[in-house]
Amino acid sequence: AVAKGAVAIADRQTAVYPAVSPGGWNLIGLCPLAAFDARRDPPSPFSVGDRVRFNPISRDEFLTLGGQL
Structure with missing residues (x-):
């Protein structure tokens, strides 16, 4: 299964699950x-x-912004 919030690409499209x-x-x-x-x-x-532009962030920033691992 793909995680909630996963960023994926296919051809010229991007999706966030x-x-x-x-x-x-x-x-x-x-x-x-x-x-x-x-x-x-x-x-x-x-x-x-x-x-939409995606920028790299640290693990701590990810968690602070509400991300779940």
């Missing part, structure tokens, strides 16, 4: 921030067409 699930894309990292939460309004901090 919103929950633990099966997967098949190439995993390149973990994101500590929730990409989707149905209880929020709006449920995602991203909109169609947004460009």
